[in-house]
Amino acid sequence: MxxxxxxxxxxxxxxxxxxxxxxxFxxxxxxxxxxxxxxxxxxxxxAVTGGNRQGGAGGGGSGGPGGRPPNVRTMSDIRPAGGGCSTCPG
Incomplete structure (x- = not known):
């Protein structure tokens, strides 16, 4: 080099x-x-989090239903494009 x-x-x-x-050295x-x-x-x-500190701003809430943040999606949240099919549940 x-x-x-x-x-x-x-x-x-x-x-x-x-x-x-x-x-x-x-x-x-x-x-x-x-x-x-x-x-x-x-x-x-x-060492990363600063030890056992108290007070100050907290780390945030649990979010949506079941403790899942509202912006996290799962496969059950996906809707088929085009209106679905006749054999699809839901």
């Missing part, structure tokens, strides 16, 4: 520098916990 340095020179690869070594530090977390299937929902 071609690398263009800040001074405008073109290199075949990124030249080695202290910044590149630091990037590799922090990439390794961040990779190790991510690898083992994904390997073990650890799911920390409190």
């Amino acid at each position: 071609v690398y263009i340095a800040p001074d405008g020179s073109v290199h075949q690869t990124r030249p080695w520098s202290l910044g590149r070594v630091v990037d590799i 922090w990439g390794t530090i961040n990779f190790v916990p991510q690898f083992f977390t994904s390997l073990l299937g650890y799911n920390n929902n409190n």
Whole structure:
């Protein structure tokens, strides 16, 4: 991959520098916990949702009949085009 340095020179690869070594170090530090977390299937929902917070705006209601949101349709909501057929139920 071609690398263009800040001074405008073109290199075949990124030249080695202290910044590149630091990037590799922090990439390794961040990779190790991510690898083992994904390997073990650890799911920390409190980190995503902010823990057990109270108050504030709620998450919304259940919607339509039977707890189904009103914009969700099922196969029973489909009506045949052209007025239906003589053997169709309903």
